[in-house]
Amino acid sequence: MAxxxxxxxxxxxxxxEHEDSIVSSWTAEVAALLRGRLSHAELQRQTAxxxxxxxxxxxxxxxxxxxxxxxxxxxxxxxxxxxxxxxGFTATETAVSVFALKEAVLxxxxxxxxxxxxxxxxxxxxxAFVDRxxxxxxxxxxRAREELIADQAEQLLELSxxxxxxxEGVVAVPLVGTLDSARAQVVMERLLQTLxxxxxxxxxxxxxxxxxxxxxxxxxxxKTVVAARLMGADCIISGIRPQIAxxxxxxxxxxxxxxxxxxxxxxxxxxxxxxxDKVTQKPSRREG
Amino acid sequence: MERVPVLKIGDILLVSIQIDxxxxxxxxxxxxxxxxxxxSGCHGVIIDISALDIVDxxxxxxxxxxxxxxxxxxxxTVVVGMRPAVAITLVELGLSLPGIRTAxxxxxxxxxxxxxxxxxxxxxxxxxxxPAVTTP
Numbered sequence: 265m266a267x268x269x270x271x272x273x274x275x276x277x278x279x280x281e282h283e284d285s286i287v288s289s290w291t292a293e294v295a296a297l298l299r300g301r302l303s304h305a306e307l308q309r310q311t312a313x314x315x316x317x318x319x320x321x322x323x324x325x326x327x328x329x330x331x332x333x334x335x336x337x338x339x340x341x342x343x344x345x346x347x348x349x350x351x352g353f354t355a356t357e358t359a360v361s362v363f364a365l366k367e368a369v370l371x372x373x374x375x376x377x378x379x380x381x382x383x384x385x386x387x388x389x390x391x392a393f394v395d396r397x398x399x400x401x402x403x404x405x406x407r408a409r410e411e412l413i414a415d416q417a418e419q420l421l422e423l424s425x426x427x428x429x430x431x432e433g434v435v436a437v438p439l440v441g442t443l444d445s446a447r448a449q450v451v452m453e454r455l456l457q458t459l460x461x462x463x464x465x466x467x468x469x470x471x472x473x474x475x476x477x478x479x480x481x482x483x484x485x486x487k488t489v490v491a492a493r494l495m496g497a498d499c500i501i502s503g504i505r506p507q508i509a510x511x512x513x514x515x516x517x518x519x520x521x522x523x524x525x526x527x528x529x530x531x532x533x534x535x536x537x538x539x540x541d542k543v544t545q546k547p548s549r550r551e552g
Numbered sequence: 553m554e555r556v557p558v559l560k561i562g563d564i565l566l567v568s569i570q571i572d573x574x575x576x577x578x579x580x581x582x583x584x585x586x587x588x589x590x591x592s593g594c595h596g597v598i599i600d601i602s603a604l605d606i607v608d609x610x611x612x613x614x615x616x617x618x619x620x621x622x623x624x625x626x627x628x629t630v631v632v633g634m635r636p637a638v639a640i641t642l643v644e645l646g647l648s649l650p651g652i653r654t655a656x657x658x659x660x661x662x663x664x665x666x667x668x669x670x671x672x673x674x675x676x677x678x679x680x681x682x683p684a685v686t687t688p
Contacts, residue, residue, distance in 0.1 A: 452640060456640070457636050459656060460656065463656050463659075463660065464656070465656055491636070491639040492639070493654065494638075494642055494648065494649060494654055495636065495639045495656060496632060496654035496655035496656045496661070497656055
């Protein structure tokens, strides 16, 4: 049942008249649910703003939330839910912040004397209006959350995996973070393509930044090494921490004849020795 | 039927596959190569597959057979220029082509063969006076 502009006007007057008591009971209602995760003053400010928003919308003759006169209210609700979403509140907690208005208004009506049939009908209309506002909040909340997730996924891919040239004919992939199938695929493709582009016959896969190596991660790494071999490049695995070495042995993972080194430096030295480049320590110049 | 040309460069036979590797083509190449190795007395074979989009299990096995045949005839085979997508597919299929030597491109393949040959010669020098094999 839609709210007529007449009834809307009545509620706008009511909201203005009982502003303080509505805001305080509304705030109390929400505060009980949020359990002190927002300061009382902050909550009061938000509620007061929302109350103003509803009042303006209703006074402007808004019958539906989609009406032009409710544009400002919509913006307020969207703002509220995206902030709440980013602060980590649940959808229920966010929506109830709006729904609590009904309770607050009901309390004022109870206290007054005009609880006749007309008021009741008008209240049902207002209730529907607030419900729609609540649903709108829920939608905005979900949208804000989705944006957040999309942003994070993008950031994750960005820090995915650079393939760096370490030496003439040697490229390295410093792996950071957990390797799932999707990422392993990206890493593999990027490494193999770099091998072709640079014509490097040696690749070092550094797993210092991989928090844990289970059979699946090992499988992904092995596949990459075998694929690189098929293309004619040799892979060395480096950055195996003591704990990881123990896990690998405990799980019975076999790296076969693939060279494994403790550090990236060791791996590079190994490659340079194979290619016949001489590595000499620069003499320190301190004695001068 | 299309045939894959076999080019002789110095001590090496170069095969660049530019057409779809149908089973018949692969078998014909296997025969041609065996004959050319014997006829030319070359000691290295380079098979360039950089133009191949698809390497199926039959072609993979034929490559392995070619490698084995040429090894019997004292020639080392190097498969060069495999594309990343092909390599990934082969790995996913569980075909790691054991017994085939690989290099990233023709140049690195030739270097690999030269290095192998040099090591072989060193071994041979140690082995008293075996007559040196020279190509005519």
